[in-house]
Amino acid sequence: MARWTSRALALGISLLALAAGGLPAASHAAAPAAASYPDKPLRLVVPFPPGGATDLLAREIGNALGARLHQSVVIDNRPGAGGNLAAMAVARAPADGYTLLFGTFGSLAVNKSLYDKPGYDPLKDFAPVASVAYLPNVLVVNPSVPARNIDELLALARRDPGKLTYGSFGIGSSSHLAGELFTHLAGVDIRHVPYKGSAASMTDLLGGRITMMFDSISTALPFVREGRVRALAVTTERPSDQLPGVPTLAQAGVKGYELTAWFGVAAPAGTPRAVIDRLNADIVASLRQPDLAARLAQQGTVPFPSTPEQFGAYMRTQYEKWDGLIRSAHIRAD
Structure with a gap:
């Protein structure tokens, strides 16, 4: 790796x-x-x-x-x-x-x-x-997940390898590759759950059936503002003006991350x-x-x-x- x-x-x-x-x-x-x-x-x-x-x-x-x-x-x-x-x-x-x-x-x-x-x-x-x-994409988790930052999320993943899950829009989609890059660079085991599109993946995230997903900011932002998901980091090189205070994954400690x-x-x-x-x-x-x-x-x-x-x-x-x-x-x- x-x-x-x-x-x-x-x-x-x-x-x-x-x-x-x-x-x-x-x-x-x-x-x-x-x-x-x-x-x-x-x-x-x-x-x-x-x-x-x-x-x-x-x-x-x-x-x-x-x-x-x-x-x-x-x-x-x-x-x-x-x-x-x-x-x-x-x-x-x-x-x-x-x-x-x-x-x-x-x-x-x-x-x-x-x-x-x-x-x-x-x-x-x-x-x-x-x-x-x-x-820009953003890593969001269900509010029930006891992680308020990337360090805490990685600690959960290392404590129970394979227990956490991330949803994607489908095999090879940007959301899938975002998750693969995250697990590779962070050295953690998080299980991929592919869906047919963003809407189905977000539905299961809101329902707590998956732990997290990498979604576009435009799609995820309303749910973030309503408190229905928690934004931990964005995937781009620099922070997004639409999510003030949310760091990039590289800033949060996943060195070299950019999608x-x-x-x-x-x-x-x-x-x-x-x-x-x-x-x-x-x-x-x-x-x-x-x-x-x-x-x-x-x-x-x-x-x-x-x-x-x-x-x-x-x-x-x-x-x-x-x-x-x-x-x-x-x-x-x-």
Whole structure:
């Protein structure tokens, strides 16, 4: 485990470091080279059904991007296989900038390791356009659990190995990997209980049938405020403004811990660079608008813009980091 931990730390890339690398200028320097683009509507393929957090975020980005491109951006929901169906559809589409993937932590970094045959390679079959936003997660426990901080939770786990449980949205989901990373880095035995989605997992947490779960702050916050669950730590590198006083897991003593559920836009490999630059400039300019940032905050997401190169590097280091955990924990989604 120590070897994997060192490798993960070496491969980890910081959201703060990426941001410090400088955001791309919101200009249209590439526009002359792509003067005819776009001359028809675009399709933004989303790997989850309508109405969920990913779909709502994609629609915000699609509307903002369409306004800047003066073209419609049609949302095409393609749920299934943990995001693989949507990713395959885009990977096989013409590389002309008219079919884009609204990629997720799963489809662009994790699924290559989770599935024997995902049907695409995120590092070879896509041209990164821009990271868009990230969604902080929080570790919450049922109030009946006699732990008010991470030290007390770990003491309980070490006293009775395998007795504590954590729920997740399903095998290979961000909530599952959050729990696996926690048990690996902390060196404790906490049993995983997979569910079909966040709602079912939260229902059993509220009912005391599981001990804890790693949920998005946007979903968990109302229950935290009502006192129906207790927030112990957030999974991101820095604390969340939405949960003042709640530390990060790294600050709470789980050294090297960081998990971020993130989203970004990718195009089929071979898409002209001028088109990539045009899309990137418009996405970044949109994310800088206070009204869009405010709407994203209402959804619990944080803007996370980047250059294509920064996003490509982030995708690769995320894949390498989670590939190490998935292999060491023998996680399979097939």
